[in-house]
Amino acid sequence: MKKHKRTLKEDLRMIKRALKLIESNTPHFLLHNFLYSFFATAIFVIANYITASIVDELTGNRDPKKIVFLLSMYAAEVVLYIFRDYSWRKVRTFHIISEKWEEVLLNGKSFSMDYPNMEDPLIRAKRQLITDSRGTGGLGKLMVNLVSLFEGISKLVMCSIISMELFFKHSDKVLSGFEKFIDTSGFTIAFFVFVAICAVGEYKVTSKFNRLSVEKIKGNSMIERLLHYYLDDYIDDSKACKDIHIFNQKRLIRFSSDKVYDEWIKGCKELFSLQRKRNNRFNLFYVLTTGATYLFVALKTYIGAFGLGGFIKYQFCVARIVEAAEIFSSAVTDLRTNNDYLEIFFDYLDTPTEMHYGTIPTEKRMDNKYDIEFHNVSFRYPNTENYAIKNLNLKFKVGDRIAVVGMNGSGKTTMIKLLCRLYDPTEGYITLNGIDIQKYAYEDYLDLFSVVFQDFRLFSFSVGENVSAEVDYDEEKVWSSLEKAGMLERVKAMPKELKTPVYKDFEEDGVEISGGEAQKLAIARALYKDAAFVILDEPTASLDPIAEHEIYSRFNDMVKDKTAVYISHRLSSCRFCDRILVFDNGQLIQDDSHETLLENPNGKYSELWNAQAQYYA
Numbered sequence: 001m002k003k004h005k006r007t008l009k010e011d012l013r014m015i016k017r018a019l020k021l022i023e024s025n026t027p028h029f030l031l032h033n034f035l036y037s038f039f040a041t042a043i044f045v046i047a048n049y050i051t052a053s054i055v056d057e058l059t060g061n062r063d064p065k066k067i068v069f070l071l072s073m074y075a076a077e078v079v080l081y082i083f084r085d086y087s088w089r090k091v092r093t094f095h096i097i098s099e100k101w102e103e104v105l106l107n108g109k110s111f112s113m114d115y116p117n118m119e120d121p122l123i124r125a126k127r128q129l130i131t132d133s134r135g136t137g138g139l140g141k142l143m144v145n146l147v148s149l150f151e152g153i154s155k156l157v158m159c160s161i162i163s164m165e166l167f168f169k170h171s172d173k174v175l176s177g178f179e180k181f182i183d184t185s186g187f188t189i190a191f192f193v194f195v196a197i198c199a200v201g202e203y204k205v206t207s208k209f210n211r212l213s214v215e216k217i218k219g220n221s222m223i224e225r226l227l228h229y230y231l232d233d234y235i236d237d238s239k240a241c242k243d244i245h246i247f248n249q250k251r252l253i254r255f256s257s258d259k260v261y262d263e264w265i266k267g268c269k270e271l272f273s274l275q276r277k278r279n280n281r282f283n284l285f286y287v288l289t290t291g292a293t294y295l296f297v298a299l300k301t302y303i304g305a306f307g308l309g310g311f312i313k314y315q316f317c318v319a320r321i322v323e324a325a326e327i328f329s330s331a332v333t334d335l336r337t338n339n340d341y342l343e344i345f346f347d348y349l350d351t352p353t354e355m356h357y358g359t360i361p362t363e364k365r366m367d368n369k370y371d372i373e374f375h376n377v378s379f380r381y382p383n384t385e386n387y388a389i390k391n392l393n394l395k396f397k398v399g400d401r402i403a404v405v406g407m408n409g410s411g412k413t414t415m416i417k418l419l420c421r422l423y424d425p426t427e428g429y430i431t432l433n434g435i436d437i438q439k440y441a442y443e444d445y446l447d448l449f450s451v452v453f454q455d456f457r458l459f460s461f462s463v464g465e466n467v468s469a470e471v472d473y474d475e476e477k478v479w480s481s482l483e484k485a486g487m488l489e490r491v492k493a494m495p496k497e498l499k500t501p502v503y504k505d506f507e508e509d510g511v512e513i514s515g516g517e518a519q520k521l522a523i524a525r526a527l528y529k530d531a532a533f534v535i536l537d538e539p540t541a542s543l544d545p546i547a548e549h550e551i552y553s554r555f556n557d558m559v560k561d562k563t564a565v566y567i568s569h570r571l572s573s574c575r576f577c578d579r580i581l582v583f584d585n586g587q588l589i590q591d592d593s594h595e596t597l598l599e600n601p602n603g604k605y606s607e608l609w610n611a612q613a614q615y616y617a
């Protein structure tokens with residue numbers, strides 16, 4: 001959360017922006033919010049007004065017609081109830097819609113974000129915080145706060161208007177001494193000044209304690225998140241069950257969660273103590289103003305300025321004005337606190353686009369003649385000191401079968417990310433058929449690549465949708481890709497074949513698949529895309545030796561005239577490649593065929609090869 005303290009102007013600007021956003025999705029939210037507050041307040045103010053008038057009539061003229069008329073007005077209130085409930089349903093529906101829509105907006109932004117920003121831990125943390133705080137802060141919370149604010153304002157305005165009558169109500173009797181003083185406007189003004197002072201005092205006290213409570217809640221939020229992690233998240237993750245059992249992690253989890261739990265209890269007690277202090281102060285102001293109101297109105301009734309009905313009416317209205325001060329102060333504090341969340345939300349939505357997305361369409365070539373070349377490319381990840389790639393010069397020739405090898409962290413995956421333009425070089429440039437790749441339309445350029453990353457993900461959708469990434473897919477092409485990836489028989493045996501959901505997240509007849517099967521589906525997906533470059537990052541890590549053998553023996557058939565790049569730790573599986581790139585410490589140190597590389601016994605490749613060969617000897 002940002003530490004910068006916003007000015008009132010900045011706060012108002014942010015609320016205005018959020019309101020514009022809300023109104024663009026759920027038009028007339030503010031109108032319905034206003035109508036709801038108006039009707040909700042009017043219902044009880046009018047009810048009180050009628051009661052007061054009936055009491056006046058019963059203790060005054062006792063005109064039966066007027067009493068019946070007043071009673072029938074209660075029935076008329078039904079209309080107000082209908083209006084109130086209608087606008088409440090609207091407000092509530094808009095609120096629910098907006099909370100979901102907030103997620104849709106965030107997703108839209110994530111989809112359109114530069115890839116480096118999607119991977120940036122700080123930006124990801126922002127998104128996580130927004131998600132974790134849903135309900136506590138954000139657009140939905142702003143709507144809830146505005147309902148309270150409007151309610152406070154409605155009460156204040158309506159009850160003030162009615163209370164104003166007090167200035168003009170004077171006794172018909174001839175008064176003298178203290179009674180005459182009570183009947184003066186000066187006395188009424190003194191009373192209102194007292195009420196105003198109490199209301200301001202109450203506003204200040206509630207503001208201060210609300211602010212302290214909010215700070216306490218914020219301070220406790222890390223503890224809340226930790227507790228949630230220990231008690232829910234980790235245990236809910238089905239992948240964690242094995243580790244919990246094998247490593248007896250319950251001891252660690254219990255110890256840590258007990259510690260955090262104690263802190264949580266302490267935080268709750270401190271919060272309750274703050275709330276108790278706040279309530280005590282609030283009650284003091286409330287008793288003072290209510291007592292003063294009773295006294296003032298009783299005295300006015302006593303001298304005959306108005307009847308018993310007036311007593312009921314004015315006492316009620318002045319008490320509501322004081323109540324409104326509290327609602328108002330809470331709403332204002334909450335609105336400003338909510339801006340802490342809105343600030344992060346807008347920060348996320350405003351994440352700038354820094355990549356150049358290009359405009360030149362890539363040529364659609366049947367012969368796949370796409371030559372890509374790295375020209376002295378160096379690359380550092382954002383906010384890091386060290387180069388992950390240094391002075392890389394490299395040319396991919398059409399139809400190449402290239403293996404990329406090297407120790408962990410030597411820059412293999414980073415080179416692929418640069419090749420696929422997930423990142424742009426820090427220095428140097430990359431060309432496609434002689435033109436800087438940054439000049440090509442981004443999505444067009446991405447169309448040239450099919451990649452199976454090590455940490456690929458499958459959807460909990462059907463097999464067909466997973467392979468094609470489309471809703472209306474070409475079934476024949478999906479089957480052919482599955483066959484090439486060695487998954488044909490397995491999918492044919494599934495209850496709904498291509499329509500079978502992967503995993504059981506949403507449907508009971510979904511299938512759970514092994515890591516190797518998932519990898520085969522990911523390979524099928526890469527083949528379905530039919531891109532000019534097929535890149536496999538550790539393509540066979542989860543496959544059993546037979547499946548691995550099958551994949552390699554059919555490999556040439558799979559990739560045909562495409563350029564294929566493999567990252568692999570199993571050097572024996574790289575032998576079928578024409579060309580092997582050896583990376584070390586971000587640099588390309590060797591680039592040759594398997595046989596030629598082995599001729600140099602002191603080279604890195606020989607070192608890696610010999611290190612692995614002893615296990616296969």
Ligand code: ADP
Binds near residue numbers: 119381406410415
């Ligand atoms: P390899 O694929 O050869 O194992 P990588 O290309 O993944 O290596 O990583 C090269 C270097 O870049 C490593 O030092 C790694 O820690 C660093 N690195 C990789 N990804 C990121 C990232 N997203 N942010 C910062 N540094 C990264």
